[in-house]
Amino acid sequence: xDLTTLEKLKQGIETIVPTNGLEEKLxxxxxxxxxxxxxxxxxxxxxxxxLGHAVAFKKLRDFQEAGHEIHLLVGDFTACIxxxxxxxxxxxxxxxxxxxxxxxxYIDQMDKVIDTKKNVKILFNGDWLNKMxxxxxxxLLGKATxxxxxxREDFANRFExxxxxxxHELVYPMVQGYDSVAMNCDIEFGGRDQLFNCLVGKTLQxxxxxxxxxxxxxxxxxxxxxxxxxxxxxxxxNYIGLTETANEMYGKTMSIPDDLLPEWIELxxxxxxxxxxxxxxxxxxxxxxxxxxxKKVAFDIARQYHGEEAAKAAEAFFYKQVxxxxxxxxxxxxVSMASLPVATQDVSLVDLAAAVHPNESKSAIRRLxxxxxxxxxxxxxxxxxxxxxxxxxxKIKIGKRGFYQLEA
Amino acid sequence: xDLTTLEKLKQGIETIVPTNGLEEKLxxxxxxxxxxxxxxxxxxxxxxxxLGHAVAFKKLRDFQEAGHEIHLLVGDFTACIxxxxxxxxxxxxxxxxxxxxxxxxYIDQMDKVIDTKKNVKILFNGDWLNKMxxxxxxxLLGKATxxxxxxREDFANRFExxxxxxxHELVYPMVQGYDSVAMNCDIEFGGRDQLFNCLVGKTLQxxxxxxxxxxxxxxxxxxxxxxxxxxxxxxxxNYIGLTETANEMYGKTMSIPDDLLPEWIELxxxxxxxxxxxxxxxxxxxxxxxxxxxKKVAFDIARQYHGEEAAKAAEAFFYKQVxxxxxxxxxxxxVSMASLPVATQDVSLVDLAAAVHPNESKSAIRRLxxxxxxxxxxxxxxxxxxxxxxxxxxKIKIGKRGFYQLEA
Numbered sequence: 184x185d186l187t188t189l190e191k192l193k194q195g196i197e198t199i200v201p202t203n204g205l206e207e208k209l210x211x212x213x214x215x216x217x218x219x220x221x222x223x224x225x226x227x228x229x230x231x232x233x234l235g236h237a238v239a240f241k242k243l244r245d246f247q248e249a250g251h252e253i254h255l256l257v258g259d260f261t262a263c264i265x266x267x268x269x270x271x272x273x274x275x276x277x278x279x280x281x282x283x284x285x286x287x288x289y290i291d292q293m294d295k296v297i298d299t300k301k302n303v304k305i306l307f308n309g310d311w312l313n314k315m316x317x318x319x320x321x322x323l324l325g326k327a328t329x330x331x332x333x334x335r336e337d338f339a340n341r342f343e344x345x346x347x348x349x350x351h352e353l354v355y356p357m358v359q360g361y362d363s364v365a366m367n368c369d370i371e372f373g374g375r376d377q378l379f380n381c382l383v384g385k386t387l388q389x390x391x392x393x394x395x396x397x398x399x400x401x402x403x404x405x406x407x408x409x410x411x412x413x414x415x416x417x418x419x420x421n422y423i424g425l426t427e428t429a430n431e432m433y434g435k436t437m438s439i440p441d442d443l444l445p446e447w448i449e450l451x452x453x454x455x456x457x458x459x460x461x462x463x464x465x466x467x468x469x470x471x472x473x474x475x476x477x478k479k480v481a482f483d484i485a486r487q488y489h490g491e492e493a494a495k496a497a498e499a500f501f502y503k504q505v506x507x508x509x510x511x512x513x514x515x516x517x518v519s520m521a522s523l524p525v526a527t528q529d530v531s532l533v534d535l536a537a538a539v540h541p542n543e544s545k546s547a548i549r550r551l552x553x554x555x556x557x558x559x560x561x562x563x564x565x566x567x568x569x570x571x572x573x574x575x576x577x578k579i580k581i582g583k584r585g586f587y588q589l590e591a
Numbered sequence: 592x593d594l595t596t597l598e599k600l601k602q603g604i605e606t607i608v609p610t611n612g613l614e615e616k617l618x619x620x621x622x623x624x625x626x627x628x629x630x631x632x633x634x635x636x637x638x639x640x641x642l643g644h645a646v647a648f649k650k651l652r653d654f655q656e657a658g659h660e661i662h663l664l665v666g667d668f669t670a671c672i673x674x675x676x677x678x679x680x681x682x683x684x685x686x687x688x689x690x691x692x693x694x695x696x697y698i699d700q701m702d703k704v705i706d707t708k709k710n711v712k713i714l715f716n717g718d719w720l721n722k723m724x725x726x727x728x729x730x731l732l733g734k735a736t737x738x739x740x741x742x743r744e745d746f747a748n749r750f751e752x753x754x755x756x757x758x759h760e761l762v763y764p765m766v767q768g769y770d771s772v773a774m775n776c777d778i779e780f781g782g783r784d785q786l787f788n789c790l791v792g793k794t795l796q797x798x799x800x801x802x803x804x805x806x807x808x809x810x811x812x813x814x815x816x817x818x819x820x821x822x823x824x825x826x827x828x829n830y831i832g833l834t835e836t837a838n839e840m841y842g843k844t845m846s847i848p849d850d851l852l853p854e855w856i857e858l859x860x861x862x863x864x865x866x867x868x869x870x871x872x873x874x875x876x877x878x879x880x881x882x883x884x885x886k887k888v889a890f891d892i893a894r895q896y897h898g899e900e901a902a903k904a905a906e907a908f909f910y911k912q913v914x915x916x917x918x919x920x921x922x923x924x925x926v927s928m929a930s931l932p933v934a935t936q937d938v939s940l941v942d943l944a945a946a947v948h949p950n951e952s953k954s955a956i957r958r959l960x961x962x963x964x965x966x967x968x969x970x971x972x973x974x975x976x977x978x979x980x981x982x983x984x985x986k987i988k989i990g991k992r993g994f995y996q997l998e999a
Contacts, residue, residue: 264726267733315725318672324759325675329750342737350761351732357758
């Protein structure tokens with residue numbers, strides 16, 4: 184086994200279960216002269232990807248570059264069911280069409296990090312799960328006990344605190360585990376909160392006699408978002424989307440708290456391990472102004488997704504804003520009034536702002552308004568529900584980076 | 592509603608859930624001018640029926656005579672799966688053929704109590720359960736929570752005592768409950784140990800919108816067996832089988848402890864409620880010798896299953912045995928050596944005794960031998976594994992009622 188490759192593959196991984204599982208599977212691949220199959224589950228209900236997702240994509244890219252196969256799993260089976268208990272209304276069932284469309288959107292965004300045309304397969308778990316009979320399900324369920332499921336922390340906590348656990352929820356780890364049996368994968372990538380389910384997959388591969396030693400499970404560290412506290416997520420509004428402009432990426436990165444620098448250097452940049460280590464050391468020693476490190480990170484992020492030229496322009500744009508503390512009309516993004524999904528008369532401020540600035544959730548925008556970060560024609564507006572009439576030339580400023588001007 | 596009918600239907604029932612559930616359903620039937628559908632699950636893995644089963648059959652007969660429909664449910668779905676966890680080796684999966692055969696044997700025996708040609712339907716739950724997809728199963732499981740399942744006492748106890756509960760076991764009450772949805776029954780008969788599962792059926796009928804108020808659940812009291820302690824069951828060897836001879840039925844009944852008399856009078860005889868009440872009062876007052884009451888019960892049981900004449904002959908046979916304390920050769924049942932499923936040379940005593948006396952389990956016979964209750968040609972034999980050669984005229988005596996003589 185090539186130790187440099189092993190070193191590169193291991194770099195940045197948070198957890199490998201079992202500890203020697205990566206060496207083990209690489210040796211196996213070498214012995215059997217075949218690539219490893221890496222399972223990566225994509226969530227077909229969340230088509231908006233951000234730098235948090237990219238952390239795992241970058242690691243997948245390392246495996247891909249070492250010659251292994253990425254099998255992307257679309258969980259269409261459960262997405263099309265929704266929540267049968269009716270308690271979780273935030274996840275309505277999707278149609279097969281919607282799932283396919285979301286999966287394509289997901290792949291398109293993933294493609295910004297990883298070449299999805301190379302050694303990448305896309306699988307839909309409905310292809311095997313929809314073929315299972317009730318008797319097959321019973322046989323699958325016979326492979327695990329309630330006590331094993333209750334080792335999952337959230338189940339144990341909910342049971343203890345009398346928070347309902349629907350029976351189908353108990354079955355979902357088995358569904359995910361059975362996917363690993365059907366896919367016959369060697370390694371499964373999972374978020375930290377997916378470790379339990381991934382280990383069920385390992386157990387089931389062994390129980391079904393698919394592998395003597397079931398899959399190795401790998402999890403990457405969580406990336407905290409712009410607020411410096413919560414995990415980066417769309418619902419928290421603390422994210423940088425993979426489809427955002429270079430200006431947005433640069434500007435948002437400049438807004439992160441200093442103490443996020445080590446993890447952002449490690450997880451979001453494409454610097455070499457040595458450069459990363461030096462930068463982190465510089466931050467910790469206080470040798471370098473954190474602002475200068477942040478500029479390097481912001482530049483590298485913009486460069487990865489938009490190229491060198493766009494990154495330079497984003498840097499220049501950012502400095503102009505900061506230095507001028509005012510704004511040149513030519514930097515405002517022009518928005519066609521006719522294209523907006525709102526009325527032209529008596530629109531509430533929050534609806535208008537959400538319409539011109541669709542990357543942010545409506546509740547995030549409402550908070551921005553209330554915090555005084557939104558102005559119309561240079562005048563601060565703090566009531567989200569105040570009414571406006573659209574006018575050509577109207578300038579809408581949202582936060583530090585959203586500058587829009589209405590056009591006919 | 593005819594109150595005499597209601598009274599008769601209620602007679603002897605141990606539990607009705609909800610309490611007014613029988614009146615409710617009878618009113619509904621009257622209003623909708625239709626018979627009630629009574630669900631009765633038969634166990635296709637236990638084809639040897641006894642007086643314990645007959646307790647429920649007699650109550651079913653009351654409903655049948657009042658014009659309602661009996662829907663016998665054969666649980667072929669689970670019987671054909673067996674135990675997928677592999678822990679319960681006593682229940683190997685059955686083939687569809689075996690289930691059909693066992694069901695027929697069951698019906699044949701049930702026919703001794705109830706006219707199975709009249710208002711009786713036989714249903715196999717595989718007919719609907721085998722059609723369910725994994726997605727249907729998930730939707731079904733979404734209708735209940737883990738906490739609800741854990742209200743079943745044995746689940747709660749096992750979980751607390753770290754005795755494994757396989758996930759498929761948690762699903763079985765939902766399977767049984769779904770049967771009630773598919774059958775659209777009004778009343779389910781369940782043993783005392785089935786009450787929980789039957790109530791799941793009530794809940795599911797309501798959840799699936801099949802009935803505004805789900806099925807009423809009825810359970811009959813348990814009949815204790817010949818030992819006077821345990822529930823009558825084949826595995827305990829404390830039973831009177833529905834296919835046993837009048838002599839066996841009479842003799843075995845005479846062997847029960849006195850204090851079983853009230854429940855046997857109530858549950859096994861066909862006397863009128865008034866006669867039953869009088870007999871029980873006589874027993875409790877000590878007015879009548881318990882032996883005389885037992886004779887009446889023994890006679891009535893033999894009469895129900897073999898007719899008046901056979902009952903008289905059984906009574907006479909019993910007295911001859913008791914009075915003579917010896918046995919006339921002509922009372923020995925003749926057994927053809929050629930028909931026995933054992934070799935003619937070097938047969939172990941236990942194998943031979945089991946072959947001539949197939950109503951008893953091999954382990955029960957071994958215990959009988961060890962307790963000195965078995966003799967060959969009048970000579971007591973206590974080693975179950977001693978070897979014998981079969982000979983014409985050989986007399987084999989097993990317990991108090993098994994007398995056999997080998998014939999060429």
